[in-house]
């Protein structure tokens with residue numbers, strides 16, 4: 001499964017791309033069941049990787065979604081999904097290889113939870129301990145993601161804005177903080193695009209693309225599995241690893257981020 005020249009050009013120009021189906025119904029069911037097993041405590045999973053529980057999120061005043069992070073390093077079912085030749089091939093068309101996994105996550109927006117908002121953000125300010133800023137995300141829907149249940153929105157072309165901010169500056173209680181940033185070029189088009197994604201399909205966005213999502217107005221959950229991917233030239237630039245990420249000690253300063261903690265995706 002490969003991307004066309006037009007699709008690659010679209011990603012470069014717009015900073016996102018709607019991709020093909022990569023998981024079949026049985027694979028989706030397997031991941032949904034595994035998510036339920038992890039969240040309900042039926043299978044072991046490290047507590048500190050339950051990134052955003054409802055309680056923690058409410059305390060922050062936003063994002064009452066469930067989030068699991070760093071799943072593949074701890075869970076054999078999710079570890080298998082990584083080695084998916086179609087995802088590897090698509091990602092390798094968008095970034096220079098070998099593409100490696102930086103992190104993964106699962107986001108679960110509960111039914112009828114309109115507060116399950118994900119603030120407008122860029123991913124790279126949270127990852128600038130590595131660079132260059134050419135990482136990308138493969139976002140896989142485990143339910144149809146729609147406007148009603150809080151599909152992702154992106155601002156096309158925002159990955160090309162020369163806009164610099166640090167994660168410490170972000171006002172976590174204002175989901176629109178980034179859209180009001182004085183550094184956004186005055187002539188920039190800030191019109192968001194809704195990224196509806198059918199279950200099993202994937203969607204890519206660049207690590208500088210401004211994106212976010214609304215809450216879930218429907219009676220069903222909105223679940224997604226998300227792979228944060230590094231081009232082969234991604235190096236360690238700093239120390240700001242957090243305990244929910246891979247092992248920093250395996251990556252010398254200045255070196256390419258690689259090794260068993262950061263598996264390579266092998267295209268067919």
Ligand SMILES: O=C(O)CCC(=O)C(=O)O
Nearest residue numbers: 107118137152212213226
């Ligand atoms: O799932 C969402 O609504 C947003 C996910 C996101 O921010 C990301 O994948 O970088």
